[in-house]
Amino acid sequence: MKQPLLRIALCVMSKSIPFWVYKMIEIINEGNYAEIVLIIENNSKKENVKAVNNFIYRTYEKVENKLFKSNPSAFKSMKINSLLDCESISVNSTSQNQSDYFGKETLSVIDNFHLDVIINLGQNKLSEDIVQLTKYGVWFFSGGDGKNIQSNVPGVSEILNKSFITGITLNMNLCNSKFEQEEFVVTSTNYATHKFNISKNRNQLYFKLKTLIPRQLNLLFQDGYEKYFKGLEERNSVPNFYSKPYYEIPTTYETFKGIVRNYAKLLKNIVKSKFYFDQYILLYNFNNSNNFSNSFYKFKRILPPKDRFWADPFIHEINGKYFVFFEELIYTENKGKISVLELSKDGQVSEPKVVLEKPYHLSYPLLFEENKKLYMLPETSENRTIELYECLDFPYKWKLSKVLMENINATDATPFKYGNLYWLFTNVGEEMGASTHDELYLFYTEDLFNGTWQSHPQNPIVTDVQFSRPAGNLFVKNHKIYRPAQDCSKRYGYAMHIREITILDKKNYEEREVQAIYPEWSKDVSATHTLNHHKELTIIDAIVTRKK
Numbered sequence: 001m002k003q004p005l006l007r008i009a010l011c012v013m014s015k016s017i018p019f020w021v022y023k024m025i026e027i028i029n030e031g032n033y034a035e036i037v038l039i040i041e042n043n044s045k046k047e048n049v050k051a052v053n054n055f056i057y058r059t060y061e062k063v064e065n066k067l068f069k070s071n072p073s074a075f076k077s078m079k080i081n082s083l084l085d086c087e088s089i090s091v092n093s094t095s096q097n098q099s100d101y102f103g104k105e106t107l108s109v110i111d112n113f114h115l116d117v118i119i120n121l122g123q124n125k126l127s128e129d130i131v132q133l134t135k136y137g138v139w140f141f142s143g144g145d146g147k148n149i150q151s152n153v154p155g156v157s158e159i160l161n162k163s164f165i166t167g168i169t170l171n172m173n174l175c176n177s178k179f180e181q182e183e184f185v186v187t188s189t190n191y192a193t194h195k196f197n198i199s200k201n202r203n204q205l206y207f208k209l210k211t212l213i214p215r216q217l218n219l220l221f222q223d224g225y226e227k228y229f230k231g232l233e234e235r236n237s238v239p240n241f242y243s244k245p246y247y248e249i250p251t252t253y254e255t256f257k258g259i260v261r262n263y264a265k266l267l268k269n270i271v272k273s274k275f276y277f278d279q280y281i282l283l284y285n286f287n288n289s290n291n292f293s294n295s296f297y298k299f300k301r302i303l304p305p306k307d308r309f310w311a312d313p314f315i316h317e318i319n320g321k322y323f324v325f326f327e328e329l330i331y332t333e334n335k336g337k338i339s340v341l342e343l344s345k346d347g348q349v350s351e352p353k354v355v356l357e358k359p360y361h362l363s364y365p366l367l368f369e370e371n372k373k374l375y376m377l378p379e380t381s382e383n384r385t386i387e388l389y390e391c392l393d394f395p396y397k398w399k400l401s402k403v404l405m406e407n408i409n410a411t412d413a414t415p416f417k418y419g420n421l422y423w424l425f426t427n428v429g430e431e432m433g434a435s436t437h438d439e440l441y442l443f444y445t446e447d448l449f450n451g452t453w454q455s456h457p458q459n460p461i462v463t464d465v466q467f468s469r470p471a472g473n474l475f476v477k478n479h480k481i482y483r484p485a486q487d488c489s490k491r492y493g494y495a496m497h498i499r500e501i502t503i504l505d506k507k508n509y510e511e512r513e514v515q516a517i518y519p520e521w522s523k524d525v526s527a528t529h530t531l532n533h534h535k536e537l538t539i540i541d542a543i544v545t546r547k548k
């Protein structure tokens with residue numbers, strides 16, 4: 001018997017919906033897991049007096065929207081009827097204690113639809129008697145990730161309060177005798193806050209929202225009630241205490257202070273750039289054992305000429321000689337290529353030579369051996385591919401062996417062999433122009449060269465800019481698997497995290513934080529985003545500030 005689709009109701013404030021909601025509905029319609037059977041137009045009016053009175057905030061918002069117009073705009077007005085052909089009802093709800101209440105007749109009408117989920121896109125929560133009409137609860141968004149910021153103005157507070165990350169949380173209100181609590185955190189996502197532009201920050205935030213609910217609906221449909229809610233209960237088993245203020249529409253003073261501070265910082269950076277520049281360099285250390293060198297202040301530096309940077313170092317050793325492959329980018333060309341240098345234990349560094357160059361950008365030259373052959377998996381996201389190269393004559397001659405994936409905006413693809421399968425970790429920007437810093441995807445196959453790559457059912461397996469993007473080869477220590485990850489919150493490649501993978505199979509993935517690595521060992525270092533180790537050599541990269 002075919003599994004019935006989830007029955008969904010959309011609770012909106014108007015039949016005119018923002019573009020991000022329109023796109024979310026499109027995603028749900030295109031899937032085979034849910035159907036929207038009812039539109040509830042909730043005419044509850046909630047005027048934020050603080051917003052009305054804050055003339056500076058309203059004026060600044062209008063000016064920003066005109067000067068820095070986003071295309072496409074997440075808030076462009078669309079007609080919901082052009083996308084959905086289903087029943088709709090209009091409700092004049094009453095509001096009390098930030099919850100909306102429907103009349104008995106309306107509740108009776110909604111009950112007849114036998115809903116699984118109500119997606120509430122209004123400003124207030126829905127009352128308990130509405131929640132009781134659903135099988136899997138009322139789902140709604142709240143500003144912030146619940147840890148760093150909680151806010152009713154998502155995307156605004158983060159900029160005015162100097163938060164490096166902007167987050168959003170998907171919640172569920174549920175009336176079910178099986179569970180002690182009535183509200184669950186379903187999932188959350190974090191991305192890097194725009195440096196100063198509120199409108200662009202909010203635009204990016206709301207475009208991210210369009211995928212959160214469809215992904216969870218699909219997961220609920222695929223997993224079924226028992227498995228999905230068991231995982232939900234486990235993720236919510238530990239209380240999440242929040243000890244910071246709740247951020248609302250900023251006051252005139254808060255708005256003025258935040259705007260002045262952000263633009264002063266921007267001006268400071270412009271002045272600084274006239275005399276100094278940031279440059280990726282390589283840093284390394286040899287150890288007498290096969291263990292990692294872990295004190296970065298002891299590492300020796302390899303400085304490139306001032307017209308280029310060197311980043312993303314990977315190591316290969318042959319006959320006691322160590323070769324470092326890395327991204328080389330000349331600023332005037334603005335296109336990466338793969339170069340190699342030889343590094344000796346006494347500190348001798350050979351002149352780099354280019355080993356791979358394409359019409360498109362190359363970086364992250366990950367190396368691995370398979371069947372006694374050496375392969376390279378450089379990043380080729382500009383070509384929308386994941387390309388595998390075989391070494392014909394080490395270290396200078398390489399040929400394209402296979403295109404593993406096409407039509408994909410994937411960065412820093414990192415393979416790992418485990419449990420008779422080949423796993424591929426890579427960050428993906430699902431749409432053109434989407435950031436590739438925020439979401440980590442996982443694929444697997446039985447045959448590296450001829451197999452079909454399967455997408456993991458939990459994709460994206462990580463949705464946090466602080467530790468999603470790969471930062472080097474996975475490694476095994478004391479029978480435990482560790483994944484180096486980039487922290488791109490403060491800036492691209494700001495820091496690294498070591499994540500222990502605790503579950504890795506075709507159906508489940510889990511990892512946990514082990515250690516954070518911040519660029520704090522020297523005053524001129526402001527970022528570090530690649531870590532690799534092979535035998536006696538540990539190598540990283542870092543951004544340093546140099547005089548022009």
